[in-house]
Amino acid sequence: MSIRVADEFSDITASFLAELTGGGVEQSMIQPGAEPSASTVTGYLENDAELEVNRKKILHFIQHLTGEKPQASFAEIIEEDWGKNWKKHFKPVRITNRITIKPTWESYRPGEEEIIIEIDPGLAFGTGLHASTRLALSLVEAAFAETNKPQTVLDVGTGTGILAMAAAFLGAPRVTAIDNDPDAVVCARENVSQNRLDHAVGVSGADLEEFPGPFDLVVANITSDVLTLLAPILHRIMAPGGKLVLAGILAGEQAQSIRQTFGTLGLRLKQSPIEGEWQAFLFSS
Template structure:
């Protein structure tokens, strides 16, 4: 049976694109397209391309709730945002139900093989790649879940993760919080982790991630669970949290509690204007760092727990 989603279409000024996409994500948006370019999470236009002054965006929400309620929530949130994004108001907003295949297939037009660091290749299932030397390949069919490696936050996490496997000792136990498509968990297993746990509270993300785990033949090392972080047991050599800044802060106690001595904590999904909020929140923990990397408007923070 085809899955139905609510499609919210909005006309957005270019200067407010990132802010609008971020707010829609916080409301539970499962994916966004801008003009006819599908984005893997919330991404700014290619800076090398000719950027128009306005964009038509489509945001996709699960149909668990009422369409009128969803429209009201989006309208209220964006009207509040209008004071920060000149030109956003008055809103031009449309809402309609759509079938999943009407937009999920759009990934194939915009996702191609990507090299991360020295060894890691992330590629879609419909492309061929012959690994050379010690390259490792992650095959991905993102479906409706976030994460292809092309978005700034995902790429920052993958680069940080890949760097950990270029030096000894390599991490063997990895936790991926908010696993989405499973890309970070699968990459960790491909790079050498022996036990990887990916958790996500979204049922669709867990389903897609499990499919991608099986696709890559790492089911013996990667487990995907819908259980919340608070219920998970054990400690880890690496914890990845590619989630929103506020969620990183909220889960700070739970994230740091599961760090093994000498382990790495990699946080992303953080807009630059919220970097200070996160670093201030994590300053109270016994951690070295952070090392900070940026891509476009996104930030990745890398901490190390003392051995």
């Protein structure tokens, strides 16, 4: 089942499909520099007695989410493993100047000084294909390009663990990755082990309040409303001279609100790249 939705609804649609089907979900890859207005989300439904019920659930969810009639198409896959079919479209891709994301099942030969992060997304968000994740990765890389490289890092809402692993590969010896989704915690731990980063990255399902810091770099790729709610805590746990990367923010009103909220706390804006409908921020204390 493939659904065409506005880019701002892509992540929540993928999460709903993953939860309903219990299988892999494919989000159409958006090439860096492109400015699409919509994305295609594909999920795989088992052809059983629940097929029609689940199909109606999905269509109802999309219509309620977007307020419009769903643009959906259906195709039957014969004699294929529907739970793994989506993997055919997830290929190695260069995300930043140094970072390449590759699925665990693909072979790839890295270039000189190229960082390879192996990802098995499972049910968690963060393959590097979505613009918000790419923006966050580019700002994490920028934070490590400065003279005072972060030594302690906190990744809030880690998902697959992709940002935490990037920080470790870029040189941070102590990285903490947290998420309140148990599936994400399991997925992130598996990805950390797959990338042989257990010595540097610890994954936890504990609440943010249990990590007082201070951290040289705090990263949060989540929704703007949650970022606004967490703003005082994120600011408090930053080390003097520390950096803060925020992503998952739509350009426009959301971005303006985030800039004002964190600027009011005394943080200085260093970078604020935009890709398509998404914007990210790098602040310093």
